Amino acid sequence: MVKSSNDKSLYGQIRMEKVFKRTLIGIAIFLIVLTVGFFITLVQQSMPSIKALGFSFLFGKIWDPVSDIYGAYPFLLGTLLTSFLALAISIPFSFSIAIFLGEYAPKGWLSEILKNIVELIAAVPSVIYGFWGLFVLVPIVRSFETSIGVLPYGIGIFTSSLILAIMIIPYAASLGREMIRMVPSSLKEGAYSLGATRFEVIKTVILPYTKSGLFAGVLLSLGRALAETMAVTMVIGNSSAIPTSIFAPGNTMASVIANEFTEAASTVYLSSLIELGLFLFVVTVIINLIGKTIIKRFTNE
Amino acid sequence: MKFLNKIKSAAPAIMMATAALTTTATAFAQDDNSILGAGSSFVNPLFSKIFSVYNAQTGIQVNYQSIGSGGGILQLTNKTVDFGDSDAPLSADQASKMSADVLHIPMCSGAVVITYNLPGCSANLNFTPSVLADIFLGKITTWSDPRIAAINKGVSIPAFPIIIAHRSDGSGTTNIFTNYLSDISPEWSTKVGKGGSVNWPVGLGGKGNAGVAGLIQQTPGALGYVELDYATQNKMPISKIQNKKGNYITPTVASTVAAGNINLPADSKIFIVNTDAADGYPIAGFTWALIYKEQSYNGRSAAKAEKVVKLLWWNIHQGQQYCAALNYAPLSAAALKVAEAILKSATYNGKAIL
Numbered sequence: 016m017v018k019s020s021n022d023k024s025l026y027g028q029i030r031m032e033k034v035f036k037r038t039l040i041g042i043a044i045f046l047i048v049l050t051v052g053f054f055i056t057l058v059q060q061s062m063p064s065i066k067a068l069g070f071s072f073l074f075g076k077i078w079d080p081v082s083d084i085y086g087a088y089p090f091l092l093g094t095l096l097t098s099f100l101a102l103a104i105s106i107p108f109s110f111s112i113a114i115f116l117g118e119y120a121p122k123g124w125l126s127e128i129l130k131n132i133v134e135l136i137a138a139v140p141s142v143i144y145g146f147w148g149l150f151v152l153v154p155i156v157r158s159f160e161t162s163i164g165v166l167p168y169g170i171g172i173f174t175s176s177l178i179l180a181i182m183i184i185p186y187a188a189s190l191g192r193e194m195i196r197m198v199p200s201s202l203k204e205g206a207y208s209l210g211a212t213r214f215e216v217i218k219t220v221i222l223p224y225t226k227s228g229l230f231a232g233v234l235l236s237l238g239r240a241l242a243e244t245m246a247v248t249m250v251i252g253n254s255s256a257i258p259t260s261i262f263a264p265g266n267t268m269a270s271v272i273a274n275e276f277t278e279a280a281s282t283v284y285l286s287s288l289i290e291l292g293l294f295l296f297v298v299t300v301i302i303n304l305i306g307k308t309i310i311k312r313f314t315n316e
Numbered sequence: 317m318k319f320l321n322k323i324k325s326a327a328p329a330i331m332m333a334t335a336a337l338t339t340t341a342t343a344f345a346q347d348d349n350s351i352l353g354a355g356s357s358f359v360n361p362l363f364s365k366i367f368s369v370y371n372a373q374t375g376i377q378v379n380y381q382s383i384g385s386g387g388g389i390l391q392l393t394n395k396t397v398d399f400g401d402s403d404a405p406l407s408a409d410q411a412s413k414m415s416a417d418v419l420h421i422p423m424c425s426g427a428v429v430i431t432y433n434l435p436g437c438s439a440n441l442n443f444t445p446s447v448l449a450d451i452f453l454g455k456i457t458t459w460s461d462p463r464i465a466a467i468n469k470g471v472s473i474p475a476f477p478i479i480i481a482h483r484s485d486g487s488g489t490t491n492i493f494t495n496y497l498s499d500i501s502p503e504w505s506t507k508v509g510k511g512g513s514v515n516w517p518v519g520l521g522g523k524g525n526a527g528v529a530g531l532i533q534q535t536p537g538a539l540g541y542v543e544l545d546y547a548t549q550n551k552m553p554i555s556k557i558q559n560k561k562g563n564y565i566t567p568t569v570a571s572t573v574a575a576g577n578i579n580l581p582a583d584s585k586i587f588i589v590n591t592d593a594a595d596g597y598p599i600a601g602f603t604w605a606l607i608y609k610e611q612s613y614n615g616r617s618a619a620k621a622e623k624v625v626k627l628l629w630w631n632i633h634q635g636q637q638y639c640a641a642l643n644y645a646p647l648s649a650a651a652l653k654v655a656e657a658i659l660k661s662a663t664y665n666g667k668a669i670l
Binding site: 077078079080081082149150153154157166167168169170248249252253254255264266270274275277278279280281282 | 383384385386387389407409410477479484485486487508509510511512513514515516519520521522523527530531534535
């Protein structure tokens, strides 16, 4: 009696394991199918525009819905400019926070507050950044522009990059902090015992040990910056012209789609917007692949 | 192609999840006491008002989704709504996708206002068509330009650079304004053209009336265009525009009605910009309800068809009294006559409904 009931529960256990494993596999495959599905749908819906415009879509400099001419180049430029500028602005901040929280103050009230605030930055909805940018940052940038003698738009590539920089700080900072805390203390203690100062430990032990992790955080930040729509749309100026300087208005691929999708009446127009989405998808994938390769290089050393 | 349409009609859903929920919930409910409409967001405040009055009077529930003219047209193309509403007549491309003839019934008209932000200058400035066109073409770049001073004698205008604010999203407002610019300026017509979104030679884009108004209000020297109601509500300065007859006209409900009191074509598909009327404001346009001329499709009942047509009939008669309070211009006598005739041409199985 006892034996058979044990057998039953054992079989049940094995069945459970199998079901659990299959569920995991199923969900994993579903995600793959979903991503491939995204890609296929985008390609399929882009066909009218690909047929009508061909490669001129990628490098065309004019976006003119009236005469059905669509060139994505100004928006590609806008997306890359704002994202990389934002990254350049944010890296000093996110790395400083990571090092401070990971090495100097891993515990204590100050580090708790800072840690929570950094996490909060990531949780604030982007439309709020947009509003804040429009009403606080834009006037500041405008008076700055007046003082250096460029046309005082206030909004434009530069303002968008500033907003983006704030928004993406948490990604690199949080991941960086985790990485730095994971550096084995034996390594650090070894360096200290050889007479290294704290700065030297950071420079020669912690940063080299964590560089692939830090870079992965930067990559996450970049991904967020490339895809951000709402906040950028509100402060970039939404101009289809090629930006002449970083203070000029511009547009990103994501914000063009958000702006023009609802009223895109003609077939080619709508399809061009979808192709723009496809283009953004491809650009993001390429940048991610490059990033992954760099991370691999780091870790192999 | 059909799939594309589906995706397109899902677009507003992505933006407004709540609206989407009502769409799917109601689109399948064949409730004969409700009428579904979708389209122009410009006319939405008026429709909300008059449909709630209509509901109180008749018990008929009108569910209007303010998803933009393009979305409304697509929903009508896909036959998921009883009527659409658009701020522009159907383009040839759009009309060719419809399975049958579509009637355009003017509902009301609206004015597009030129507004600006000039610190220290509270006057309502004058603009001539050519000055306006050259500003938007980027040829007049500063407020101290002698051509602006010449038409605003006695007003001291601070010497800011002109920063143009325009809509970044496709919109009926832009359509009316670019139709106007194309009408008065051959250069604009060839260089830029007209449409719901165009390739602006200069300026900044803001999303929606609110976005444009926001840009103008916080940028000294900014100039842009918004709907009359928006400018009035936000107490923004309103420019007077010289019309075809040479008069400087302040945009008001009355001058917008006057703009539409002209000889209209029988199908009403005309932009009433640059009107011939001496007291008419030149930058105005209709918004049209769109229905299939033949109302018997998709197994619709005769009663349903009658309800839709009667609703629109009510809109252009009793409904008109609610226009002025919301800064919409009611139909002029001439426009009403045309609208009546168009609505009377609607049929069910070939027989007139009204």
